[in-house]
Amino acid sequence: MTAQRFLTGITTSGEPHLGNYVGAIRPAIAASLVPGVESFYFLADYHSLIKIDDPARVQRSTLEIAASFLAAGLDPERVVFYRQSDIPEIPELTWLLTCVTAKGLLNRAHAYKAAVDKNSAAGADPDAEVNAGLFMYPVLMSADILMFNAHKVPVGRDQVQHIEMARDIAQRFNHLYGEHFVLPQAVIEESVATLPGLDGRKMSKSYDNSIPLFAPRAQLQKLIAGIVTDSRAPGEPKDTEGSALFQIYQAFASADESAALAQAYAEGISWADAKQRLLERIDQEIAPMRANYQALINDPAKIEKILMEGAAKARALATPFTARLRHAVGLRNLASMAVAPKAAKAAKAELPVFKQYREKDGQFYFKLVDVGGRLLLQSSGFAAPKEAAQAISALLAGGIPSDSPVLTRAADVSEADVTQALQLLSTPTL
Numbered sequence: 001m002t003a004q005r006f007l008t009g010i011t012t013s014g015e016p017h018l019g020n021y022v023g024a025i026r027p028a029i030a031a032s033l034v035p036g037v038e039s040f041y042f043l044a045d046y047h048s049l050i051k052i053d054d055p056a057r058v059q060r061s062t063l064e065i066a067a068s069f070l071a072a073g074l075d076p077e078r079v080v081f082y083r084q085s086d087i088p089e090i091p092e093l094t095w096l097l098t099c100v101t102a103k104g105l106l107n108r109a110h111a112y113k114a115a116v117d118k119n120s121a122a123g124a125d126p127d128a129e130v131n132a133g134l135f136m137y138p139v140l141m142s143a144d145i146l147m148f149n150a151h152k153v154p155v156g157r158d159q160v161q162h163i164e165m166a167r168d169i170a171q172r173f174n175h176l177y178g179e180h181f182v183l184p185q186a187v188i189e190e191s192v193a194t195l196p197g198l199d200g201r202k203m204s205k206s207y208d209n210s211i212p213l214f215a216p217r218a219q220l221q222k223l224i225a226g227i228v229t230d231s232r233a234p235g236e237p238k239d240t241e242g243s244a245l246f247q248i249y250q251a252f253a254s255a256d257e258s259a260a261l262a263q264a265y266a267e268g269i270s271w272a273d274a275k276q277r278l279l280e281r282i283d284q285e286i287a288p289m290r291a292n293y294q295a296l297i298n299d300p301a302k303i304e305k306i307l308m309e310g311a312a313k314a315r316a317l318a319t320p321f322t323a324r325l326r327h328a329v330g331l332r333n334l335a336s337m338a339v340a341p342k343a344a345k346a347a348k349a350e351l352p353v354f355k356q357y358r359e360k361d362g363q364f365y366f367k368l369v370d371v372g373g374r375l376l377l378q379s380s381g382f383a384a385p386k387e388a389a390q391a392i393s394a395l396l397a398g399g400i401p402s403d404s405p406v407l408t409r410a411a412d413v414s415e416a417d418v419t420q421a422l423q424l425l426s427t428p429t430l
């Protein structure tokens, strides 16, 4: 039995925030410590190009996300930690998968459909401003997952459909070309799937409601002060239900700590004090990583080296697997083909041959001789050379059985020898 493989990617489209930490980075590191699990974590920089056309931002985000994983305690020795674009086999596999993916499947992908629906609602062309990368996004993601035959893919709820598509695509490929791919499963950590942002909606760069993971304490404090609350005054009991502040706290606190804050809510803690508690709790976990993060950000060459080592590990799997997949679909080395002399000019001299001649009896004969000069077939006599030639043509076209009365198979020559020789001669050469 092979180890269970976990794989997940983070798109390098911005600065990592607390939601990324709680939803992806922290669980990934925890999972990497479980015995019997092989973890693959990567920076999905090809994916970032779908929405970002600012090269500096892609590069900066790649650095920040890599540094975040490392600062948060990921041990690159224990896992395969790499950058997607260092694995050229990924776009290659994307193409192989593209060719077995139903276009209709991609039409139904949430991200693409949302863009189309938005355009339609605005009365615009359905595909206005939609690049083909967005459309193909699920195939690229499938290649990420299938390349390493991951069993489990920890993702947020919004990504579950993509994992199902990866399964569909894998199944289709396996059906056509043999069992090459494991069918992956999404893993959603219910407790941490979504962290609310400052405004109470899901923390996301696109909502501009996020708290950067390694914001300095002063900035963290300022941002926390901006978390939405209701207008209840100090002393009034407060609801934990629907409180973004409480949910963020829970994501960092133990069950006991959360219960204590819930108690304080009931007793009417002021929002200012509750925010102070949240600040302290987050800072307790993040502060020790912050210095590490800064050191890493200031040493990009070190991160580059770690990523190159990760890429070498990833490619040690991806390169041979891609060779197998190429072979499976028919992208093959021609030199390894069963030799078919008819296809090669140089081999022309090495064909069997019909020899025509006239005997002393005045009749016209032919014989079929193989490459080595061995007699295969001997004809009986024909009155004219034209008749002999017609018999040869008929034979090549499969018209006269080689055991006809006008033909004699030489001793020790099998029917198969004759058939093979005729096949070699009757196939057109270039």
Ligand code: TRP
Pocket (backbone or CB within 6 Å): 007, 008, 009, 010, 011, 044, 047, 140, 141, 144, 145, 153, 154, 155, 159
């Ligand atoms: N699309 C994912 C996201 O935006 C990132 C990603 C790319 C990914 N490739 C992946 C996640 C493969 C899991 C597996 O969150």
